[in-house]
Amino acid sequence: MANNNRRTVTVRIQRFNPDADAKPHMQEYQVELVQGMTVLDALHEIKTHQDGGVTFRRSCRHAICGSCAMNINGRNTLACKTPLKNEIDKHGRVTIRPLPYLPIIKDLVVDRTTFWEEYLRVKPWLIPPDDIPEKEFRMSPEEVHALNNAETCIMCGACYSSCAVIGLNKKYIGPHALLKAFMRVLDPRDAAPAERLAEVSGADGVYRCHTIFNCIDACPKGLNPTQAIETLRKLAQKRQKYEQARRERQKHLNEPIP
């Protein structure tokens, strides 16, 4: 962690306060690149020592809270997980903009109202069967594994803001919420997969997805919303049968996995 490779680098940040500015503009800052520094560290350094007005969201600083998604050198990702040096090496400087397709509240902070509305729309909670056991429902490690792809989603919105469909149509449910729906549909404990599948295969749902895969490229957690959407499409086509199979499975939810 030597100090000898310190150098000053340029960070360009898109600034916009709707109360004061007619339109967004870019502002340049210089920071000293310290080994191990992330883009979030650079933003923090700028905010605390140069310009307190620079505004962004952050909390956990290790890629688990989902606060700090933004557009860094043209890519939607988490600032806290992006090494500053990599960006400098690749692009010579760092240009930071807010997540696209969403109204700007201030600088890098965007208004996520539609994002959360869609999340609510898919009823993210489990709809359990009537028969609740005294102890846990039995699920096999494989059944759990199938949910991992969705379960670790941190709702950062990087996918949502790189989705070309969202760019055109704010009514599209979006990759994040479809991933959540996928998680519930696949969960053997959920009692309403057919209803969910009907909801997500409506006009604003899975058929809107053009499989452009932007969401996969963007996801900082390495998740695959496109695949989840494809699975939902397939299941939607045979949703009565799927529901039937679910009911069968639920007869054994209280029994050990053989």
Added chain:
Amino acid sequence: MTNSDAITHDVIIVGAGLAGSWAAMIAAEQGVRDVAVLSKLHPLRSHSGAAQGGIAAALNNVRPVAGTGPRGPLEQIPEGEEPVDSPELHMFDTIKGSDWLGDQDAIEILVNDAIDVIYQYEHMGCVFSRTPDGRIAQRRFGGHSAPRANFAADWTGHVLLHTIHEQALKHGVKFYSEWYVMDVIIEDNIVRGVVAINILTGEVHLLRAKAVMFATGGYGRAFKITSNAFANTGDGVAIAYDAGAPLMDMEFVQFHPTGLYRHGILMSEACRGEGGYLLNKDGERFMEKYAPDKMELAPRDLVSRSEQREIDEGRGVMEDGQAIWLDLRHLGREKIMERLPQVRELAIDFAGVDPIEEPVPIQPTAHYSMGGIPTDNNGQVIADAQGTPIVGFYAAGEVACVSVHGANRLGTNSLLEASVFGRRAGYAIAEFIKNGAKLHPVTGDPAERNRRMIQEMLDNPGKELVEDIAQELKATMTANCGIFRDDEKLKRALKDVRELQERFKHARVMDKSRRFNTDLLAALETKHLLTFSEVIVTGALNRTESRGAHARTDYPKRDDENWLKHTLARKGEDGRPELSYKDVTIFWDRFPPQERKY
């Protein structure tokens, strides 16, 4: 803004982590219609989501393979065979972990409610890892004498938080996302409401309620190296203290043994739970010297001190010798990928080290706040050692001090605490409202008072940068009120904190705008750090013994005769903490104090 133009609710809960969301969900489920949760972060950004390793409960799903000893591999317990664990054992471990400072009645509730709470999470859709026969998977954790950490890979907090938030939404709880609470109104020992900034608009509002609950989380941000999120600035403790409520056992701060070197970011204790080693620069598993029985899985206070000793005696690693190796290589790729995927990614992203290939440099990191706002076993905040309630005021989770963790918390017991006591507070609040609680008037104009305070901060032309003050505070708290403390260091810390409080009066907020002013929020948060740090140091200076996480080199022994008691701190007339003490609840016939050896 006075009584009539205030926003009103039956219940206002501040904080949307596990504790706050449980309380909100339960209160709503119990029929309280008007429950509102205020959170400075979007609820799903709460720090509970960062918890990795697990949540404790004696479910008896796994046991060590017979004949392999206490550190051997685990297997599911075949149906119908003898249990290896019990709430009673969980209780003993927690009491011992607490160095006998935990209140045993509260601990008994914690371990008994634990089982039901975990099953409830599971029934609500939480995705736990599983044993082959489909039960919730469990692993070992430090200080627990049976494998009772229930987990979802190493993102346990994340799945718990999402599950409980979903349920709160389902029950119609109203969320005020990105509202910053800066004041609580208590008059004549009755709570009346809070003052909060709508971060989006910058407007300051009075919100009145019949019951107010604080669930604002911990205060690890007072230290330089910490596992805590930016948001963990102890707002709740500072605000309650300024409003006249006492704080309990603030001097007990947990340092976690495995923070990533220089970053402090947590490498979950699950690393050691799964069998990871700690090595010094000679490649020695040095825990042999300090805890020959439990080794790496001794409780955190002990392991952190052992690491610090190795470092202080020149056996640390990295250029400055300030780190220790966490070695996971022998666990093998498969186990690391299956059980510790997030930890692996963190090590790669933040230290450039793949634990499958190389040991990870780590160091102790400020992690957990044992102290907080004192409550009874139902989350009711108490005003004094006699347990006089502050009517309508509740607290749970890391902001509160029940106390189940005493002088040192065991890993996996705090997700549990936030859930168990958040849930209990939810029931208690529902009772309180249904029994006809009233909306009490507020005197004067607290919103205006807070607005003026903010305006003064914005108008302050001072030369000090908020961040410099915060950094100096963290430096002195780490150096002088950290893992090892003594009279001289603590006096220096106290002097520093008070000087910094003075300097803060000349701090300048750079951003003068109203909309989403996070620069202003950082200033308010720093003010809170300065407020409660003084309480931590004062408590530590007075407690002339070593107990749990409070280690005094000048008083290296636990002193039950004089110090088997909780510290209560209240803001005095002169603005300085005034200390008094409160008895610890001990079941003398069952769990009398013993020497604490591992």
